[in-house]
Amino acid sequence: xxxxxxxxxxxxxxxxxxxxxxxxxxxxxxxxxxxxxxxxxxxxxxxxxxxxxxxxxxxxxxxxxxxxxxxxxxxxxxxxxxxxxxxxxxxxxxxxxxxxxxxxxxxxxxxxxxxxxxxxxxxxxxxxxxxxxxxxxxxxxxxxxxxxxxxxxxxxxxxxxxxxxxxxxxxxxxxxxxxxxxxxxxxxxxxxxxxxxxxxxxxxxxxxxxxxxxxxxxxxxxxxxxxxxxxxxxxxxxxxxxxxxxxxxxxxxxxxxxxxxxxxxxxxxxxxxxxxxxxxxxxxxxxxxxxxxxxxxxxxxxxxxxxxxxxxxxxxxxxxxxxxxxxxxxxxxxxxxxxxxxxxxxxxxxxxxxxx
Amino acid sequence: xxxxxxxxxxxxxxxxxxxxxxxxxxxxxxxxxxxxxxxxxxxxxxxxxxxxxxxxxxxxxxxxxxxxxxxxxxxxxxxxxxxxxxxxxxxxxxxxxxxxxxxxxxxxxxxxxxxxxxxxxxxxxxxxxxxxxxxxxxxxxxxxxxxxxxxxxxxxxxxxxxxxxxxxxx
Numbered sequence: 001x002x003x004x005x006x007x008x009x010x011x012x013x014x015x016x017x018x019x020x021x022x023x024x025x026x027x028x029x030x031x032x033x034x035x036x037x038x039x040x041x042x043x044x045x046x047x048x049x050x051x052x053x054x055x056x057x058x059x060x061x062x063x064x065x066x067x068x069x070x071x072x073x074x075x076x077x078x079x080x081x082x083x084x085x086x087x088x089x090x091x092x093x094x095x096x097x098x099x100x101x102x103x104x105x106x107x108x109x110x111x112x113x114x115x116x117x118x119x120x121x122x123x124x125x126x127x128x129x130x131x132x133x134x135x136x137x138x139x140x141x142x143x144x145x146x147x148x149x150x151x152x153x154x155x156x157x158x159x160x161x162x163x164x165x166x167x168x169x170x171x172x173x174x175x176x177x178x179x180x181x182x183x184x185x186x187x188x189x190x191x192x193x194x195x196x197x198x199x200x201x202x203x204x205x206x207x208x209x210x211x212x213x214x215x216x217x218x219x220x221x222x223x224x225x226x227x228x229x230x231x232x233x234x235x236x237x238x239x240x241x242x243x244x245x246x247x248x249x250x251x252x253x254x255x256x257x258x259x260x261x262x263x264x265x266x267x268x269x270x271x272x273x274x275x276x277x278x279x280x281x282x283x284x285x286x287x288x289x290x291x292x293x294x295x296x297x298x299x300x301x302x303x304x305x306x307x308x309x310x311x312x313x314x315x316x317x318x319x320x321x322x323x324x325x326x327x328x329x330x331x332x333x334x335x336x337x338x339x340x341x342x343x344x345x346x347x348x349x350x351x352x353x354x355x356x
Numbered sequence: 357x358x359x360x361x362x363x364x365x366x367x368x369x370x371x372x373x374x375x376x377x378x379x380x381x382x383x384x385x386x387x388x389x390x391x392x393x394x395x396x397x398x399x400x401x402x403x404x405x406x407x408x409x410x411x412x413x414x415x416x417x418x419x420x421x422x423x424x425x426x427x428x429x430x431x432x433x434x435x436x437x438x439x440x441x442x443x444x445x446x447x448x449x450x451x452x453x454x455x456x457x458x459x460x461x462x463x464x465x466x467x468x469x470x471x472x473x474x475x476x477x478x479x480x481x482x483x484x485x486x487x488x489x490x491x492x493x494x495x496x497x498x499x500x501x502x503x504x505x506x507x508x509x510x511x512x513x514x515x516x517x518x519x520x521x522x523x524x525x526x
Contacts, residue, residue, distance in 0.1 A: 108391055111391070111394060112390075112394055115394050115397060120398045120401060120402055124395065127391045127394055127395055127398075128395075130391055131391055134387055134388060
């Protein structure tokens with residue numbers, strides 16, 4: 001009897017192993033057979049309770065592709081069971097980096113990890129944020145939906161801007177009918193001076209085609225996206241918007257263009273977002289994210305820093321610290337002087353958005 | 357063991373009732389409890405007493421009739437000198453877990469140090485009933501104190517009676 005049972009179990013095991021093999025051979029969401037195999041193995045190990053081995057597999061997968069959020073979620077779950085708080089913290093930070101909409105799900109875990117790591121102030125701030133998510137009934141599911149609709153709207157705005165910045169001339173105009181005419185040529189060169197001019201192509205292309213968003217040079221689209229990113233409308237989507245007073249910065253020897261200091265602000269008012277500790281450490285970026293090349297002869301001096309006591313509007317895209325500092329929206333753009341004009345602008349936008 | 361299961365069931369039941377009354381999903385309630393528990397630990401570690409007390413009170417509201425929590429809060433209050441309130445929470449802890457001899461004995465010792473010997477005897481008697489003879493020495497000393505206090509009271513009453521009868525004779 002026992003032998004029959006063992007035989008049945010063996011057969012079942014064999015068939016499931018085969019099924020697993022074929023499953024792990026699929027490319028899956030990871031986009032790679034090898035990665036899917038590693039990931040499937042990690043999940044299986046996790047299910048079997050072999051958390052340490054599962055953690056190793058998740059880390060292996062992360063080493064191959066550090067931008068796949070599910071690897072970090074797997075690592076997080078296995079690390080929580082092992083009470084491996086530094087791995088929990090690492091996993092959550094990356095989950096938020098890749099998909100901030102997961103914040104309602106994992107901010108408590110992050111707070112707990114920070115508590116166990118002895119980072120009490122950061123833990124407290126995160127746990128309070130987690131409470132506001134519950135109070136306001138904010139779920140990851142809702143945020144994912146909102147993010148999708150925002151994305152769609154942004155895409156719509158960009159498409160509209162592309163269509164309206166230089167409206168398509170009417171086809172009846174004689175100058176457009178003949179692209180080789182001086183007027184037509186000038187408009188083409190205005191669009192993209194850097195693009196190589198191919199007279200043959202120009203002759204074949206109608207002006208309407210040139211102005212069509214899908215056919216416009218990539219650089220123009222990028223410019224418009226960048227312009228949009230560095231606007232108050234885009235900055236308004238930051239998780240936290242604060243009115244804060246600049247207090248000073250950490251004076252270290254290795255302050256560089258791409259290695260900014262930690263600056264200290266004191267929150268005077270929360271314009272938007274969860275409550276944060278009044279003392280606000282900020283990564284004081286000197287540039288926008290795209291401008292990583294330092295201007296010639298750039299050198300840090302304390303004159304670059306704001307006047308202590310001055311008031312600033314601080315936009316924080318994700319209200320989570322990295323290396324003990326909050327990162328501002330779009331680097332240096334996320335710090336705006338709190339003058340009347342800027343304050344009026346931001347209050348107006350906040351009012352409008354809350355009305356919606 | 358049976359008692360423990362019944363007691364666990366009661367806790368889960370009471371949690372689900374409060375939960376339903378608050379109109380909140382169970383997972384949200386659990387999340388709140390977890391968050392406030394962590395905040396409490398943070399404030400205790402940072403010695404922020406005012407915030408810690410607020411967190412204890414929030415947790416007691418979120419999970420009423422939780423004997424371990426009542427007991428921990430009572431210990432905390434006693435540590436910071438709030439004896440009267442701590443006794444109330446030790447009593448509540450024992451009421452919520454009437455099969456826990458340690459809770460009864462702790463209540464007995466606090467009452468003993470507060471010189472409430474009748475209360476101490478009653479609590480230690482409960483501890484002995486549940487936990488056996490390991491609390492007998494404490495019960496005996498409480499009984500001795502109770503007896504000596506009673507004897508002193510009786511002597512004082514007799515002296516007072518004697519004095520009043522002498523006064524009336526004169």
